[in-house]
Amino acid sequence: MTKNVKEVGKLNSLEAGNIVNLIVSRKTELGYMLTNANREEVFLHSSETENDLENDEKVKVFLYHDHKGRLAATTTMPFIDMNSIAWLEVVGVKHNLGVFLNIGIKKDVLLSKDDLPAERSLWPKEGDKLYCGLRTDKKGRLFADLATSEEIETLSQEAPENLRNQYLTGHVYRFKEQGAMIFTDDRYIAFLHEEEADTKLRLGQRLQVRVTFVREDGRMNVSLKAPKEIAYEEDSQRLIDYLEQNSGFMPYHDKSGPEEIKEVFGLSKAAFKRAMGKLMKEGKVKQSSEGTELLQK
Template structure:
């Protein structure tokens, strides 16, 4: 690997000036520092600390702007754009964004990061020496993670999706816990890099946490019961549904399972708010 490598930060000497910038050298190779990338006016032979990257023409270039990430570091980078042909672009803190290749992204475009999402990433060079974003490995996530304690149970935490698999997604929370949301505990599909709010449903012995986007059963009963009451009030205090109704009819009306409907109906019956007669449910209050 040559010393003048994209993705690295180093100190170079100004070999000579030009109208449009400065030619920097390490004694063997030269690289251009454009005036728009310089922090101030420089003199010949002055030592300048720069970051090397590839410009929009693919040429090696230098900037005095400090990047958020280098070849030997990792950082949370904001998603700046998306191109279905190539992948997504991440803001690494300089004028030029870095590409996270579609080869490192899910096959389903709906699961790709959107503008504003965050990706924990490093940088890498491909076989042609081109600079790309490099997703952090599971080992690198574990290295910076903290162990959760039992006091986190039932707490609602926020975090970013950093890994997807057939079973669900892995989150890195704001307080540096690693959380897992099983697909059965999701209320919708989650993108890579998306910020998610979820409840801690279980704290494992290794300090990782299982999480759920669904409300606790007690809260779900209450929400479903309120939905049934609202429906009854809007329909003159009655509906042609009972806890004996077909699951398809219940789901079509309330978008919940028959089991959830029966739990909510049981709550309302126990509270003496409804009565069921002749295949119908009537509001009592």
């Protein structure tokens, strides 16, 4: 979105989150008092401007609340204002409040815990990015505002059919009952089913995904897993490595429980059996009631 700079004469009141043109009404020891047409004043600290300002000079500023909750101004332009949306980096997490986002000025903005998943493990970590705008509450306090699915859809484009098996990068922007929605760097919308993820995901997490299917509506299904032929090879090598590190024998076989298979190898029972079947067919291992033995070292 295009940022809207409000002129002095058109501003009804000074509100956080807006980029406005104000007039220097007077200098102080610490900075400048700025005013609008209604004679409302806001303070601009000298550390928040690179230039020496003169009385009656017009200055473009962004309004925010300082660490004491007072309305303040800065000549540093943020990544977003009340009329725009951008990817913002998470720079702090406080479980009793939410997450703090860098908007390009010295003061970070809070995304309330009420706007985050109820399950704490799904919260973003520092370094993750969220697609957000700004909002104010009833008290005029400034908060980050997560982009809606509709806003993401407005920015998206349809994916071409030839993307199948291509790798793309993007961020998780929403969770659904059986997976996560991802907005890619190329502005495609993708769905990652929970069975196609080999780890628990976070909101705002950046991922590299493989396109498995392009739907008629231009959206995609994606996976974090390698194509089957590559996955089989990687899983088989994982078993060989384990056997070689344990004198060529392990007490695990096709009848072992899925929980211990997952704990020891990080594989599902089905993936373990596929990898084991591949190794047996190649004559590299043999199984017995006691476990599995490596035949080729």
